[in-house]
Amino acid sequence: MNIFVDLERRMRARGRPVRAAVVGTGYFGSGLIRRLSVIKGMTAAVAANRTLERAIDALRSAGVADSAIRVCDDPIAAEALLDDGYFVATSSLTLAAHIPSVDVVMEATGNIVVGSEVALEVIRSGKHFVAANPETQCTIGALLGRLAEQAGVVYSDVDGDQAGILKDLYDYCVGLGLEPLVAGNCKGVLKRYATPGTQAAFATANGIQPWMASAAADGTKLNIEQAILANATGMGVAVMGMVGPQTSVETLLADFERLGLFEHGPIVEYTLGIPSGTFMVVRSEDAYVRADLQYLKMGGGPYYMLYRPHVLVHYAAPLSAAEAVLYGTPTIAPRGAPVAEVATFAKRDLRAGQRLDGIGGFDTYGLIVAAAQSARENLLPIGICEFATLTRDVRQDEPVSYDAVMFEEADNPVLQLRRQQDAFFGAPSVAYA
Secondary structure, three states: OOHHHHHHHHHHHHOOOEEEEEEOOOHHHHHHHHHHOOOOOEEEEEEEOOOHHHHHHHHHHOOOOHHHEEEOOOHHHHHHHHHOOOEEEEOOOOHHHHOOOOOEEEEOOOOHHHHHHHHHHHHHOOOEEEEOOHHHHHHHHHHHHHHHHHHOOOEEEOOOOHHHHHHHHHHHHHHOOOEEEEEEEEEOOOOOOOOOOOOHHHHHHHOOOHHHHHHHHOOHHHHHHHHHHHHHHOOEOOOOOOOOOEOOOOOHHHHHHHOOHHHHOOEEEEEEOOOOOEEEEEEOOOHHHHHHHHHOOOOOOOEEEEEEOOOOHHHOOHHHHHHHHHHOOOOEOOOOOOOEEEEEEEOOOEOOOOEOOOOOOOOEEEEEEEHHHHHHHOEOEHHHHHHEEEOOOEOOOOEOEHHHEEEOOOOOHHHHHHHHHHHHHOOOOOOOO
């Protein structure tokens, strides 16, 4: 299988490339449009952003001339424009779901509410949905995956980010008959109490939103990525929040064995000290395998590490859209009931009556926890904490439970979907004031 050959073959057979729509044209979405424009057999036919000019600018950044861009909010008119060779820019985030020839919709808003609304519209319209939105998948992905399966379409997060890379590495190892033991995410530094304020300069320098920089620095993003990987593979977690040993590529196997982490496998984990990348530790007690891997310079075993240093984000993300269209397969999606959740913890002392500000904010951070423990301790998922108001004080580093919050937004789509997911899989449910 060569995905690039298959894309070109499909384009020749159909007379046009895969038509992708990109919803959300910030840092990731704009980059996604640029990459789609250079992959033979694919095109970013539609760019959608609530601020219309940002959608137009994203197409321009991909080399699309102003004369080839048309603003349109009607699906039938948009279809005609696409057939005439134009690109469509729109402020309607759900327009692409109703354009007949759009093959796949890619969402890159980073917003859980928008992510859920667009996902539902696209799935119900019978189109593939590929999102660069692990926050949404971590929160309601099990339900969205089931709805997509019922509709006969793909629901997936993307390749190029750590969770998608690790799922590909997991599938690679399993396919070769190797036993995955630890799926690891490499993190350079961890600043648990980072805020949008402390990360503002970094965010500005890199063209991302401050909350995204904060969620990356405080470890919430890492924990979300590993949770969706756990839910896609069934791998567990050794302890709440993982261990995250300080290590190096050269000493990782020895450090993990010294800490007894292999005894908990198969698990998701992370490291500090390795600047970037992902790794998979596999185990084999087979004498032939161990002799082969010794010859192949992998070491004497029984533990072996496969390391991928690159995290190419939007450069690789289009491949997930291609997989959905060509093969009907997701890069990474929940395989059933969640095995892991990301629970909410107080980043500072919090007071009763306070509305929590959500992922990457000043109030909370998220730690991965086994779903069974989360249910037993009634822990509040980080993905819905921004809709919660505290009913009692919570001290710094304490978990926030459902017992400590109230929800007033009964029509919130994320809360409604989370209630449906909890009901279906038998977990504690969101309560309203």
